[in-house]
Amino acid sequence: MRVIQFASKTFDSDLAGFCQGASVPKDIQDTVTAILADIRQRGDEAVCYYAAKFDGAKLRARDFRVKPAEIAAAAKRLPAAERKALVAAHENIVAFNKQSLPKDWLGKNKHGAQVGEINHPIRRVGLYVPGGEVPLVSTVLMTATLAKIAGCPEIAVFTPSNSQGKIADGVLAALDLIGIDEVYRIGGVQAIGAAAFGTLTVPAVDKVFGPGNAYVCEAKRQVFGTVGVDSLPGPSEVMIIADESTNVTFAAADLLAQAEHGSGREKIYLVATSAEIIKEISDEVQVQLKLISRSEKTQRVLANGFLAIEVKTLAEAVKVANYVAPEHLELLVKESAHKGLLRDITTAGAIMLGNYTATALGDFTAGPSHVLPTARAGRFFSGLRVADFMRRTSVVRYDKASVKKAEPVVSAFAAMEKLDAHGRSVKIRAL
Ligand SMILES: NC(=O)c1ccc[n+]([C@@H]2O[C@H](COP(=O)([O-])OP(=O)(O)OC[C@H]3O[C@@H](n4cnc5c(N)ncnc54)[C@H](O)[C@@H]3O)[C@@H](O)[C@H]2O)c1
Ligand SMILES: N[C@H](CO)Cc1c[nH]c[nH+]1
Numbered sequence: 001m002r003v004i005q006f007a008s009k010t011f012d013s014d015l016a017g018f019c020q021g022a023s024v025p026k027d028i029q030d031t032v033t034a035i036l037a038d039i040r041q042r043g044d045e046a047v048c049y050y051a052a053k054f055d056g057a058k059l060r061a062r063d064f065r066v067k068p069a070e071i072a073a074a075a076k077r078l079p080a081a082e083r084k085a086l087v088a089a090h091e092n093i094v095a096f097n098k099q100s101l102p103k104d105w106l107g108k109n110k111h112g113a114q115v116g117e118i119n120h121p122i123r124r125v126g127l128y129v130p131g132g133e134v135p136l137v138s139t140v141l142m143t144a145t146l147a148k149i150a151g152c153p154e155i156a157v158f159t160p161s162n163s164q165g166k167i168a169d170g171v172l173a174a175l176d177l178i179g180i181d182e183v184y185r186i187g188g189v190q191a192i193g194a195a196a197f198g199t200l201t202v203p204a205v206d207k208v209f210g211p212g213n214a215y216v217c218e219a220k221r222q223v224f225g226t227v228g229v230d231s232l233p234g235p236s237e238v239m240i241i242a243d244e245s246t247n248v249t250f251a252a253a254d255l256l257a258q259a260e261h262g263s264g265r266e267k268i269y270l271v272a273t274s275a276e277i278i279k280e281i282s283d284e285v286q287v288q289l290k291l292i293s294r295s296e297k298t299q300r301v302l303a304n305g306f307l308a309i310e311v312k313t314l315a316e317a318v319k320v321a322n323y324v325a326p327e328h329l330e331l332l333v334k335e336s337a338h339k340g341l342l343r344d345i346t347t348a349g350a351i352m353l354g355n356y357t358a359t360a361l362g363d364f365t366a367g368p369s370h371v372l373p374t375a376r377a378g379r380f381f382s383g384l385r386v387a388d389f390m391r392r393t394s395v396v397r398y399d400k401a402s403v404k405k406a407e408p409v410v411s412a413f414a415a416m417e418k419l420d421a422h423g424r425s426v427k428i429r430a431l
């Protein structure tokens with residue numbers, strides 16, 4: 001862990017340098033470019049090659065799509081307590097996300113013409129679910145539930161298998177619960193390439209969603225334009241703002257929880273109002289590290305991606321948070337400060353308020369999608385919601401009376417822009 005002090009001589013460059021580490025290095029960009037080019041050229045053959053290379057899975061193209069019987073069998077095998085958890089989380093996710101279903105509307109403008117917006121689900125979407133060693137069962141719920149609420153007619157799911165070509169029962173059972181049967185055992189860059197360009201076996205999608213490691217995230221960035229992509233959710237991040245009221249045990253546990261994702265590029269921030277608080281929490285992190293199972297991978301993340309920042313006031317903490325735009329921001333500070341912080345912090349993906357709100361609650365079950373922007377993309381992206389699975393068309397209808405009212409405005413613009421035919425096309429209607 002590194003400790004820096006707000007407003008110290010090198011603070012700006014230290015913080016910027018650390019955040020820079022969250023952006024994608026050139027070697028990863030080049031690897032991704034090469035794999036995508038190969039997928040575009042060789043299609044299924046290249047997908048097989050990279051599945052073997054990165055996941056150790058010997059697949060033929062006809063094995064990519066998971067058979068309905070395999071999904072049903074996995075769902076049947078899932079222990080009752082795990083199924084109950086899926087159902088409980090799903091209920092919260094549905095209830096939360098139904099709130100933001102975009103509404104069509106129709107109104108009148110100043111000319112008396114009808115104007116409005118209509119929304120349609122995106123026809124064919126591809127959802128990426130991280131898999132392999134750590135199968136993110138919750139990501140199925142946090143993406144597919146929203147696609148279903150939006151009404152997307154075709155939902156294809158991509159997730160890497162293990163070396164035996166198997167996908168975790170929890171992932172398949174979650175898909176079964178939601179009612180999705182188009183599932184491909186393909187992960188990584190090759191999955192994003194197959195989804196974006198299409199292959200003989202995988203029909204191309206219109207937009208790709210879902211989180212992933214730096215390779216997956218970079219692949220999505222590179223296929224943007226060929227297809228739509230969501231908010232570029234990459235390796236997880238958490239920032240905790242701590243003061244003297246912070247529960248040290250809880251804070252340390254939450255820092256470890258996000259480091260545990262363990263892809264190596266996660267970012268962990270502790271912003272505290274004294275050096276003593278930083279010491280207490282970071283010592284506790286080391287104590288609790290011994291209690292978790294993925295301690296080696298977690299330790300590696302902490303070694304490269306853990307930054308502590310000492311601030312004098314919470315106002316300074318706000319400045320740090322707004323610069324970093326962390327994926328998850330825990331405000332484990334005195335309750336009287338919550339209102340002001342919520343008003344002033346404008347770039348966090350998700351804010352978890354108070355000592356009892358562990359980020360893991362949001363990861364699994366609180367309700368909002370856990371698919372959130374990382375690497376400072378929170379400055380311009382927000383967390384996934386139903387509207388991301390839809391597209392909007394504006395609709396305009398003038399009649400003779402309203403066109404007459406609009407004509408002087410159009411004529412003036414046509415003159416300013418020297419576009420005579422534009423002006424004429426409206427003038428002849430207003431006669
Ligand atoms: N921001 C969010 O909303 C959010 C949500 C959940 C998870 N996450 C993040 O998702 C990530 C999941 O990562 P993961 O690795 O466990 O699963 P993943 O499915 O994202 O990536 C695994 C794939 O990466 C590819 N890969 C690995 N090494 C490679 C290399 N050297 N070259 C090319 N391709 C390579 C392989 O194809 C492999 O199948 C974690 O970083 C986690 O923090 C983010
Ligand atoms: N923390 C991740 C978002 O960054 C979501 C997740 C899924 N499973 C566990 N955690």
Ligand SMILES: [Zn+2]
Binds near residue numbers: 257258261363
């Ligand atoms: Zn997590």
